[in-house]
Amino acid sequence: MRIGFHFVAAAILLLTACGDDRREERLRAAGPNPSLDALLQVADADAGARKFGVCAGCHKASKGAPDFGGPNLYGVFGQPMGQHSGRFGYTAALVEAGGRWDAPTLDAWIANPRKLVPGTNMQFAGIGDPLDRADIIAFLKRQSD
Template sequence: MLRPASAALLLTLSLIGCADDRRAERLKAAGPNPTLEKLMTVADAKAGARLFGTCAACHTSSAGGPDTGGPNLHGIYGQPIGQHSARFGYTAALRAKGGNWDDKALDAWIANPQRFVPGTKMQFSGIPDPLARADLIAYLRSLSD
């Protein structure tokens, strides 16, 4: 049985090709077997904003927006993991993770939150597509003041 967030993700991923007619061109520019660093050079924050629609089931992204099922993600890029919002009840596992939300940490988290932080309460299976993750990271970067 699919969780609502997983079902929404599948629908969103199925529409990625329709919403991004430059996808093949961007993948070609990133080269064969591209690293995260290469993918970030072709990442599209607008495509990431469209993908964030799935995340919006639990997260807000406007400056000063409320925490809902998950913390508000405005300005999260570069912030300490598990400490961005003083109002949100992060799990002990996430608070203990250490580090900051940079490209590498966000990529691992978006790919599979439970693998990145065993014990997280985030009910999301992850995004398997590396370019989609890079696009979402580019969008989250754009939310930093």
């Protein structure tokens, strides 16, 4: 089973390298059944930048970047929903939702956009992992003036 062993060892090394965001350590620090606030205390914007990869097919999040399938998200943190990009054609559902992109709203949106705003056309199933969402929120918060 030499080949098998080497294969498994290589796979474990690869997983460790990809998942090196101090996840377990951060979750321990956040405590059992952590609230969103507790997760945001341990959130990591750099890890969030990597996890933003699942959004990047539709969104940029850098200053002056254009809209793609979705609006540029630079500076969206704290802004009213559906108004941040003057050029983007938002759905009426999002514009009329009337909320603001604070951390709890972003958390609910990233978990399940269509549950937060029925009628949105953001075609995204959602991210189930609360720490992954907190990391992405920390990244979006950082991407602003």
